Amino acid sequence: MLPLLLAAAAPLAQLAGEEIAKLIGGDDPATSAKGAAVAKALVTAAGTVAGVPITRPEDIAPLASMIAEDPTKLAEFRKAVGDQLIALLTLDNDDRAGARGQTVELAKAGSHIAWGAPVVSVVVMSVFGAVLYKVLSTPAGTSIDPNAAIMLGALTTMATAVVSYWVGSSAGSAAKDKLLRGG
Numbered sequence: 001m002l003p004l005l006l007a008a009a010a011p012l013a014q015l016a017g018e019e020i021a022k023l024i025g026g027d028d029p030a031t032s033a034k035g036a037a038v039a040k041a042l043v044t045a046a047g048t049v050a051g052v053p054i055t056r057p058e059d060i061a062p063l064a065s066m067i068a069e070d071p072t073k074l075a076e077f078r079k080a081v082g083d084q085l086i087a088l089l090t091l092d093n094d095d096r097a098g099a100r101g102q103t104v105e106l107a108k109a110g111s112h113i114a115w116g117a118p119v120v121s122v123v124v125m126s127v128f129g130a131v132l133y134k135v136l137s138t139p140a141g142t143s144i145d146p147n148a149a150i151m152l153g154a155l156t157t158m159a160t161a162v163v164s165y166w167v168g169s170s171a172g173s174a175a176k177d178k179l180l181r182g183g
Contacts (some may be wrong), residue, residue, distance in 0.1 A: 042081060
């Protein structure tokens with residue numbers, strides 16, 4: 001059902017704007033859950049604006065055409081999509097803040113579990129630094145150990161997750177700000 005929903009929601013994504021269309025495009029499994037949530041938000045917003053529930057994927061294309069032809073409906077649709085996406089971003093940001101808040105509460109309670117996230121973070125960043133040093137210190141003209149290159153790719157993802165955990169995500173804030181400005 002997911003690929004069908006994403007494909008069916010494509011005309012609505014084009015109406016919502018380029019940034020929204022990017023969210024449901026592509027075959028990356030890492031973004032498929034986000035794409036599905038955005039597609040569902042698009043379909044919900046379209047149904048709300050049109051005043052009809054959308055029950056089948058084939059109902060979406062005619063509805064998208066109807067919304068595109070009416071400037072008032074198009075404006076209502078974009079606002080409804082923005083409201084839906086702000087709600088999704090709020091849930092995502094609250095979830096991230098809840099994870100950091102849990103660590104703080106565990107530390108206040110004196111729990112040893114509070115050391116879990118900091119220790120994992122230090123280990124990931126230390127190993128990332130060591131592997132990065134190994135890869136970057138390889139003399140020019142010699143081949144890089146393929147295992148080190150693979151590890152560096154995996155550790156880069158983990159290091160990004162560590163930074164996102166402790167610092168938060170500015171991508172969600174940027175998207176929310178853009179939606180609030182009407183972009």
